Amino acid sequence: MSPFDFRPRTRILFGTGEFARLGEVARELGGTRCLLVADPGMVEAGYVQEAIRTLKARRMDVFGFHEFEASPSAAMIEAGRAFADPLQINLIVGLGGGSSMDCAKGINFVLSNGGTIRDYWGYGNAKRPMLPMIAVPTTAGTGSEAQTYAVISDDATRVKMACGDAKAAFRVAILDPKLTVSQPAALTAATGYDAISHALETLVSTRRNAISECFSREAWRLLNDNYERVLANPSDLEARGAMLAGASLAGLAIENSMLGATHACAYPLTAHYDIAHGVAIALLLPHVVEWNSQVA
Ligand SMILES: [Fe+2]
Incomplete structure (x- = not known):
């Protein structure tokens, strides 16, 4: 039989309506200043406003970052880092499809460990602890919420850099089927x-x-x-x-x-x-x- 090292790292909360518990879960992780990474489509769909409501109901300060696209690039990660750097963030929420979740992980690498995302290409290159993160997927696709890798494109070569680390695992994933209904x-x-x-x-x-x-x-x-x-x-x-x-x-x-x-x-x-x-x-x-x- 093949050897394995199975270490569950992500609590998975599943059920219709569980999105409403985002604020409660964020508080349990000790969050008070939250970076909300969500693609522009999430703003349009109203999910960002809903997330802000549940987080603010638990007295959290929320800072939204939406300036990225599908298949996020190193430059977009750097923009997220520059945005979050002065805000004393202590929790990150990735809300959306795989791009939002990978972007959240990518920003976490450089925000908590410095350098550029290229420094984390490969596995296990983050030497310092990373910020706790919550994933809220709105597509049934990548499964990025259950993985420790972020796939980020190099702007010049367009090569996909798989950046992974055990510390990059989401602490909690909230799976609410209602959020997937509105997608085309x-x-x-x-x-x-x-x-x-x-x-x-x-x-x-x-x-x-x-x-x-x-x-x-x-x-x-x-x-x-x-x-x-x-x-x-x-x-x-x-x-x-x-x-x-x-x-x-x-x-x-x-x-x-x-x-x-x-x-x-x-x-x-x-x-x-x-x-x-x-x-x-x-x-x-x-x-x-x-x-x-x-x-x-
Ligand atoms: Fe895939």
Whole structure:
């Protein structure tokens, strides 16, 4: 049997309406001055205002950072650091899709440990403690809330830098299916396909083990049973919840295993042709499955 080192680091709170507990959870982590990292779409959707309300109800000062885009770059991380630096932040909330959560992690690296994000490319390069973080995903896709890596693009080369550290784990992830209902169908389709590929690639990876297989299999069951359901009926909260939970479990599978050729081939498509990650994955996964089937 393959060796493993399973260390759960993130408390996962799941349920419809759990978003309202953000302030309470933030207080439990000792937060009083919160950096809220949320992409501009979250402001438009009204989720940022809702987050501010629940945080302020617990007497927290909240500072919103929204100046970043999908697939955040090193320059965007630096802008976030410069914004947060004078604010004496003691808690970070990442609210949104994978970009918001990766951006929150990236800012945390440089805010708490100095230097530039490039210094954290690889694993375990943060020498000082990092600020506690809460993740609130609004897409059922990356599972970044369950992982210790942030993927940040180099502005000049567009190379994706995977920056990881055990200290970069979110302390709490709040999974509220209600938050995923408002996303457009195309985003549901693309992010959902990404989550499915996470479940599949971790399950067939040579790095799989008894722990990662538990997460891969249950993630696959939830995602496979509900992907078409959420596309047919976007307001089906039961199916939305299954997708959100499945995406997180697939994220845990990545954390304990490894991705495969689909992701390796998809990154250049995103870097050089601006194809959304989930779309690039959807384009490539059937071909990689077929290619692997010759030896499986
Ligand atoms: Fe992915």
